[in-house]
Amino acid sequence: MQCCEKINCFEKGHICVPETKLPRIIIVGGGFAGLNLVKKLRNMPVQVVLIDKNNFHQFMPLLYQVATSGIEPDSIVFPFxxxxxxxxxxxxxxxxxxxxxxENKRLNTSIGYVYYDYLVLAGGSTTNYFGNDGFKNFGQGLKSVTDSLDIRSELLQNLEKAAVTCIKEEKEILSSIAIIGGGPAGVEMAGALAEFKKYVLPRDYPELKNIEMKIFLIEANNRLLQQMPTKLSDKTINYLSEMKVDVLLNTRTKMYDGTKITLDNGNTINAATFIWTAGVQGVTFSGLPTDAINKQNRIIVDSNSKVKSLANVFAIGDLAVMKTKEYPNGHPMVAQAAIQQGKTLATNLIKIIKDKPASSFKYHDKGSMATIGKKKAVAVINNMKFSGFLAWLIWSFIHLMTIIGVRNKLLIAINWLWNYFSYDKGDRVIIRKYSPVPEKIQVEY
Ligand SMILES: Cc1cc2nc3c(=O)[nH]c(=O)nc-3n(C[C@H](O)[C@H](O)[C@H](O)COP(=O)(O)OP(=O)(O)OC[C@H]3O[C@@H](n4cnc5c(N)ncnc54)[C@H](O)[C@@H]3O)c2cc1C
Structure with a gap:
């Protein structure tokens, strides 16, 4: 690696970072938590080093729209x-x-190591398949833009295969989709796929006109959207049922072999696309004390986001679990909690550097929402409940305002407007093929 003057890489293996007399804060992960921390530390008397495995920030709440061909992947990412x-x-x-x-205040990375004065872990969460090899090998998680592109490709590749096979049973399996997990990600995915089935499939795939594309939404609990009031969960089921999504509650998936899903009640379902949104766990880093990690791989922190039994190391966002009286199991793994933790920690780090006492984090729950196709949504905002078209308008406005970058906002707004009036999803392209290993169904051409 070539280094410039005044760049601190005098030791072999050290990452090049500018020399500084200011305290160095290293932030791992530029998601909602890390990015808001960086923004608040701007122009403060500290050096901030953000390290991320990607060169872009991604807007997770719209991943499902990329996976279902609704918007382009570039419109939900922003280069750091x-x-x-x-x-x-x-x-x-x-x-x-x-x-x-x-011990040495050193962070190890794929390109070398770097020393920190203060370290903030904001690496977020990853898919948890709970050790089930079938789910992991044949299913798809939805935690990144790469995941959504894989889902999009697999879905479209399966439909292409369904179009050419002469075996009716294969056509049905290849065009069917199972979504596991009835949280916001699963519900939104099911709604978008139902619209794809209604408006795009008949136009694009005349070969499948006698086949019913089945969409299953499978949830282990007794209702969808657990974090919302029961009334809104019931509304969500009604909306999805009207859109011909088969919602299975109180049902656990036990096995998946690439085409057949075995449920805990002994029944089976056939679907070549299997989308897993039912479990997450914290990303892992070596060197953390074992008593600082919980069963979900999340890092246990105190009310100042400081990692248990480590000096000058903090964790925020999905990766951190801060137990409080109101949230005995930690805060919800949502963007608002991550954003607020990032902002509070910025203020606290400056206080800590100045030897002042840090303030405890207090979460302000602004509510939650989920959209079910276009024109329908459910939302709870400051304890007020909304559903239907009004909720959808609120959902659209909030998401459009939250996404980073004027270009991205415009791209998304144009796509949504186009989709609203034309009932079309423009981005149904297989840019790079998805190759599950082993291949699920070999179709003879
Ligand atoms: C499909 C989906 C839909 C969602 N919808 C909503 C919603 O509608 N509303 C809502 O409030 N929340 C939603 N969430 C949850 C929300 O996205 C998360 O709570 C939020 O992203 C957490 O922010 P974070 O900064 O902790 O982690 P992330 O946003 O996950 O960011 C983590 C960052 O760390 C980086 N990273 C990870 N590991 C490493 C490593 N080893 N080295 C370097 N960098 C690393 C990643 O590249 C990433 O940039 C959704 C999540 C998903 C998956």
Whole structure:
């Protein structure tokens, strides 16, 4: 690696970062938590080094729209370097963080190591298949833009195969989709796929006109959207049923072999696309004390986001679990909690550096929402409940305002308007093929 003058890489293996007399805060992960922390530390008397395995921030709430061909992937990502154009005290390095050597205040990454004064872990969460090899090998998680592109490709590849096979049973399996997990991600995915089935499938795939594309939404609990009032969960089921989604409640998936799903009641369902949104766990780094990690791989922190039994190491966002009286199992793994933790920690770090006492984090729950296709949604905002078209308008406005970048906002708004009037989903392309190993169904051409 070539290094410039005044760049701190005098030791072999050290990542090049500018020398500084200011305290160095290293942030791992530029998701909602990490990015808001960086933004609040802008122009503060500290050097901020953001390390992320990707060179872009991604907007998770719209991943399902990329997976269902509704919007382009570029419109929900934003390059870090562009974001930090005018952030004089911020350095970005693209690298995968592997572990922490807390004794030496050193962070190990895929491109070398770097020393920190303060370290913030904001690596988020990843899919948890609960050790089930069938789900992991044949199913698809939805935690990144790459995942959504894989789902989009698999879905379209399966439909292409369904179009050419002469075996009716194969056509049915290849065009059927099972979504596991009735949280917001599963519900939104099911709604978008139901619209794809209604408006796109008959036009694009005349070969499948005598086949019913089945969409199953399978939830282990007795209702969808657990975090919402029961009334809105019931409304959601009604909306999905009207859209011909088969919702199975109180049902656990036990096995999946690439085409057949075995349920805990002994019944089976056939579907070549299997989307798993039913479990998450924290991303892992080596070197953390075992008593600081809970069963979900999340890092246990105190009310200042400080990691248990480590000096100057903090964790925020999905990765952190901060138990409080109101939230005995930690805060919900949602964008608002991550954003608020990032902002509070920025203020606290400056206080800590100045030897002032840090303030405890207090979560302000602004509510939650989920959309079910276009024109329908359910939402709870400041304890007020909304459903139907009004909820959908609120959902659309909030998401459009939250996404980073004017270009992205415009691209999404144009796609939504186009889709609203034309009932079309424009981005149904297989840019790069998805190759499950082993292949699920071999169709003879
Ligand atoms: C499909 C889906 C839909 C969602 N919808 C909503 C919604 O509608 N509303 C809502 O409030 N919340 C929603 N959420 C939850 C919300 O996205 C998360 O709570 C939020 O992203 C958490 O922010 P974070 O910063 O902790 O982690 P993330 O946003 O996951 O960011 C983590 C960052 O860390 C980086 N990283 C990870 N590991 C490493 C490593 N080893 N080295 C370097 N970098 C690393 C990643 O590249 C990423 O940039 C949704 C989540 C998903 C998956």
């Amino acid at each position: 370097r562009k974001l930090f154009n005018n952030f004089k005290n911020v350095v970005f390095r693209m690298a995968e963080v592997t572990g922490i050597d807390s």
